[in-house]
Amino acid sequence: MRTSSTLRDCLIALVIFALLAALPIVWPSRGMSDFVIRLAAFGIFATSLNLLVGYAGLESFGHGLFFGLGAYSFGLAMQRLGTSIPAALALTVLLSVVVAGIVGAICVRLKEIYFAFLTLAFQMLLHSLIIAWTPLTGGDQGLTGGVPRPPFLGISLDQPYHLYLFSAGLLVACLLLMRHIVQSPFGYTLRLIRDNPARATSLGINVWGMRLAAFIIAGAFGSIGGVVMSLFVSGAFPDFAYWTISGEAIFMIMLGGTTLFLGPVAGAVMLLMLNDVVTKLTEHYGLVLGLIILLFALGLRKGLADYLAELWQERSAARGAMQLPAAPFAEPSNKLSGE
Amino acid sequence: MSKRRNNRRSRREVLSGAVAAAAVGSFPFVSRAQNKPIKIGMPTIQSGRAAMVGSSSRNGCLLEIEKFNAAGGLGGRMVELVARDTKGKPEEAARLSRELVNSDGCEILFDSESSAGAFAIHEVAKDLGVVVMHMNSETSALTADPKLRIPNAFRAARQGIHDSIAAGSYAGKIAKAKGLKKWLSCSPDYAYGRDSTQLFLEYLKHFQPDVEVVGEAWPKLYQPDYTDALTKILQIKPQAMYSCLWGGDLTAFIDQSAIYNLFAQMEVFTINVADYTILTAVKNLPKGIHSGNRYLSTFPNTEANAKWAAEYRAKFNEFPINWSWENATGAKFVLEGLKKAGSTEAKKLSDAIRGMTIESPFGADGTLTMRAEDQTLVNYATGWGQTIPTEPFMPEVTPVDWQVIYELETAWKKKNNYI
C-alpha cells in the first residue's frame, strides 16, 4: 500500500509534467512560459528552504547563499570551462553540497535566532566575495556576456520551448525528489527533531547529524533554483546572493504555508503573480505589496495553503472522520504555523 | 495623496493604483490615435534609493515623444511609452523586458536601468532581437567590447572612457598649472567606480607625467558614512583628489567633507558634481570644486539648450539632469530612426539609427552622432569647470576637444583588443 503512495507521487508528477509540456501548445504565450521558468527557479528554491523551516525546524535567513552559489557556479562553469549543461549542473550541485557541508557543520550547532543570523552572515560573506572578486565574478556588474547554452541529448536551450521544458522538468523532478525525502524515514526523523529535540535525543537520535544532513540536502536543491534563474537571465548577478533573495523565499513559504509540501510552491505562484500584476498596475509597488503582506500576516497569521488545509481538517473532523485530510501531500500542521 | 488610502483594502489599492498608472503611463493622445500605437517598453528604477533614475529618464523621453506624436507620429501611428519598475533588480529587468515585448506588444525597448540591469536587458535584446536603446549605462564595455555587441542594441549615454579622457586632459592642465603632484582617489567600490578611477589616473599621467598616486579610498556604494574614508584622506594629505561618487552618496560626501574643511586643503576633481540633482540638493555648496558637466542648462551655452531646459522645467517642474538629456537623446534617435526607416521592423530601424547624426541641444557642435562602428553616442557636449555656491553654479565650462577623445579612445580599444 505504501510503495503505491510512492507510485502515486510519481504518477502525479508525470501528469503535472505532461500538463506543463502541453500548456504552451494550447496557450502559446511567451509571457506564460517565462512565468513557468521563473516559477521553476523560485518553486525549487522556496521548497528547499521549507525542508529546513517546515520539516527540520531550522529557520534560516541565509538560504540565498545557495541560490547565488548555484547561479554563479553554473554560469562560470558554462562560460569559463565550456562544459556541457548536465556537467555544469552536476558540478554546481557537488559544489553546493561541499559548501553546505562546511557552513552547515558550523551553523546547525546554534539554536533559533543565532542559527538564523549565522546563516545570514555566511550568505553576506558570499555576497561580499562576489562583489570583491571582480576578475572572476565581474563584481557588481555580474556575469555578463551571456551564459552559453550548447545543445545536449538533442535538447537545445536556445529554443524557448526547450528551455521551458527543461525548467519545468527540473521543477517536477526536484519536487518529486524532495517529496520523497520528506516522506522517507529520514524525513520523519526530521519531524521528530523539529517537534521535540530533547525527546528525539532520548530515542538515541543524533540530532546534530540529522540537521546537518537536512542542511546539505536543502542547499543542494536551493542551488538548482539558482541554476534555472541563471539560465533565464543568461547571467548571474550579486543580487542572487543578497539577503533579499532569502527574504523573498521566506515570503513565499509564509505566503503559501510551511505545513503542506506544496505550500511553498503555491506561495511562489502567488508572490510572482502579485509582483507581476502589481508592477503592471502601479508605480507604488512597495505600498501595495506591503499592505498585502500585512493583510496576510495580521489577518490569517499563517500561509494561505495552511489556512485552507486547516479549514479542510476541521470540516472533515466535524464529519467525524478521524483520519488526516486525504489530500495528497497533506502534512499534520506543526507548531510553527502560528497560534 | 494616499495617506488615507492605506487603511483601505488592498484590492481598492490595486484599482486606484491602476487609475494612477493609466494617468501616468498612457497619454491623452494615445486614445486619439487612429491606428495601433507603437509601444515602447521602458524597464527602469522607480523605487528605492535610485528612484530618481525612473522619473528623470521617463520625463526625458516623454518630451521627445510628445513632439513626435504632436507632429503626427509615424504616419498616424502614435508612440506610447510603457514604463515599468525593475526595483533595480537585474532579474526583474530581464523579466520585465521580456514581458513588455512578449505580453504587452512593445516593439522597442528603452533601457533606463543601471549598469547591471543594462547587461541583463542586453541579453534579452540579443534573445528577442528587438531594438534596445541603452539610456543610462556608461560602462564602456557594453558597446566597446565586440563580444557583447549586437546589431540591434545602441547606447545614447555618455561613456566612461570618454569621461575619463576628458577628465584626464582637464586635470592634467590644472595639475601642470598649479603643480599638483600628490594625487588621491576616493570612488565608490564597484565596477563603474573602479574603471573610471583607474582610467582617469591613467590619462592624468598621460597628460601630466610627473604626478604620483599617494592613496585610494573605496567607500561602499550607498555607504551612509564617509568618515573612515575622509580621515584616511586627511591622513595622507594629498594636493589633489579625484572622485567619481555620484547621487546621494556624493551629496553626503560633500556635506561630510565640508565639516572636515577638506575642500580648503586640496583641489577636488569630481566627475559628477555639475548636475542639478547635486547642485540644488547640497546646501551651501563649496566653491571651487572641479567637475565635469553632467547636465547644465548653460553648457553648451546655446539658445537651444536653454530652451530645452526651460521646457523641461515648465512641464515637470524640476531641473533636468544627466539622465534627462541622455534619455531625451536616446528617444530622439529612435524616433528619427522610425521616420527614416518608416517602419518599426528591428532590422530596418537598426540600420536607420546606425551612424545617424541628429540636430541636438546637447551636441558639442549642435549635432550628435550614433557612431556606426560601435553603436554608441559621440560628440556630446562635455567639459569641465569650477563650482560656485549659487546659480548658474558653474559659470565657466571649458569644452573638451573630441579629437583628443577619439585618438585616446582608439588607443584604449586597441589595448583591450576590442579592435
Added chain:
Amino acid sequence: MDLPALANCVTSLSCIVTQSTSGLIIGMLLFLVAAGVSLIFGVLKIINFAHGSFYMLGAYLVLTVYGLSDSFLLAVITAALGVAVFGLLFERLIISRVYGSQVLMQLLVCYGVILILDDLVKIIWGPEFKSLGMPAAFRKPPYLVGGGVVPVYYLFLIVLTLLIALALGLAITRTRFGKIVRAVAINPGMASALGINTGYVYAGVFMLGGLLAGLAGALAAPVRSIVSGMGLSVVVESFIVTVIGGMGSVAGALVGSLLIGLVRSFGTIGFPLFTEGLMFLLMAVVLVLKPSGLFGREG
C-alpha cells in the same frame, strides 16, 4: 588587500588617533539605532527589522521641521518624539498582533512595514535624495586632537551619544522601569505573575527604541543624504552590532557599535574592498565562539 598600509597606520600615533575617532563617530549613530534593536529583542524576543525605517522617519521629520522652523534643536526634539509615538503605534497596531507567532512571520510583518514606509516617504517627500545642510551653529573649522582632526559637529555627536548611553545604562540598571524591563526580559510569565502589565512594558520599550532611532536619524540628517530606503544599510549594520554585543544588552550595543566603527575605519586602510565582508566575518566568528554575544546572557 593592503596590509603594509595597515601596518604603517597602527605604528603612527596620529593615524591611530584619527582612525579611532572616526571609528568612534561611525559607531555612535550606529549605537543609537542598535541599542533600540537590542532592547526590543532582549525584552520581546522580536527582531525589529523595521527599525531602520524609524531612523529614516527621524531624518525626514528633521528635514521638514528644520525647514519650517529653522531651529535644529526643535527639529531634533520633534523628530525623536514623533518617531517614539510612531514606535508606540507600530507596536500596538501591528507587532503586538504577531507576538508568539514564528520569527519568520514577524520578520515578514516588519518587511511589509518597510515597503510601505519607503514608498510613503517617496510619495510625500519625493524620490530625489535630500540634504539638510550643516546648521549654522556647527559651521566652524574642525578641532585638532592629537594630530588628528575632529569636526565640531562630530564632537557634539560623540559627547551627546555617550551621555545618552550613560543615561540609558542607568535607566536600565537603576530605575523601576529598568528593573521591570529586565524582569520581563528574563521571564515574561513571572513578570505578569508579579502584576506587571507586560503590555505597557512592551509598548514602552518600543517607544524608547523609536525615540533613540528617531534621534539617530535626526542627528545623522546634517551629514548624510536623506532618501527613501536609507534605513536599510543602517539596520543591517545594527543587527551585526546587536549580535556581536549580545541581544538585550545596552553595554553590548555600545561596544559592538564601536567595534564595527573601528573595523570600518581600520578596514578601509587594510582591506579597502572587503570592509563589509569583514563585518559579517566578525559577526560569524562571535556567533561561533559565543552565540549569546560578548555581553549576552547564555541561554
Added chain:
Amino acid sequence: MLLIENLSKSFGGVLAISEVSLNFTPGSLTAVIGPNGAGKTTFFNLIMGTLLPDRGRILLGGENIAGLSTPAIVRRGIARAFQIASIFPSLTVREALLAAVNAQRQQHARLLARFPLAASRHRAEEIMHMVGLATKANMISRSLSHGDQKLLDIALALVLEPRVLLLDEPTAGMGPEERWHMIDTVQRLWQREKMTLVFIEHDMDIVFKIAQSIAVLSYGRVLAEGTPAAIRRHPAVIEAYLGSEYAAGRA
C-alpha cells in the same frame, strides 16, 4: 537488576539526594513516595544521566552507569516517562511511534525507503495496543487528552524495549476515571513485559494497591523502604508523611 549505592547530589550546598541506597530486584514494581521536594524527580534524573551524581554508584546488572550520557544509558536499557508528557505534538500517535521504532532500530536515517518501514509497523501497532492507544492511532498527538498524552509518553519509552522503566507521576493531573485506567495499563504492562518498574506517585490508594515494595524519600534521604504492609506500620513514615488514618487498620 538496578542497584543504587550511596547516591548523593547537591545543588549549591543544598543536599537534594544524600546517601541514597536502594535495590530494585528484577521484575519488581516499586513505588517511590515522599512529600514535594523530597528529591524524587532528581533521583530519576540522576539515574537517567540527565544530572551527574556527586557521589555514589548506579549499577545496572553489575555495570556502573553513573556518569554516562543519557543516550548511552538508554541503550543499556533504562527508559523513562516524564511528569509532563514529552511527546511530538504535530505527529499522529502512529507516526510518532513508527518514527521512534525506526530510531530504536537505527533505521531513522534512511533516505531511499518510504515511511513507514514495513518492518516497524508491527512493533508500533503492538505498542499502541499495549498502552491502549490503538483506536487513536491517527489522532494528532497535540489533540490527545492529557491522559492519552501521558500514555503516549510511556509508549515512546516502551519502544526502547527497556529492562528498567521509570515513570514520573504517571497519574499526575488526572481525574479518577483516567487515573485508574492509567494504573491498570501500567500494571498490565509490567506483568506482560516482565520489566523492572519504578514509579513516583502521590496517590496512596494507588501506591498501596499495586506496589510490591515502597521507598519513602524525605529531604533527599531514604526514610524507609519495604513492603506496603511494612511501610504502613513504619512509625517514622506515619509521623512524617502518611498521617494516622493509614495505620488505623485499612487492610
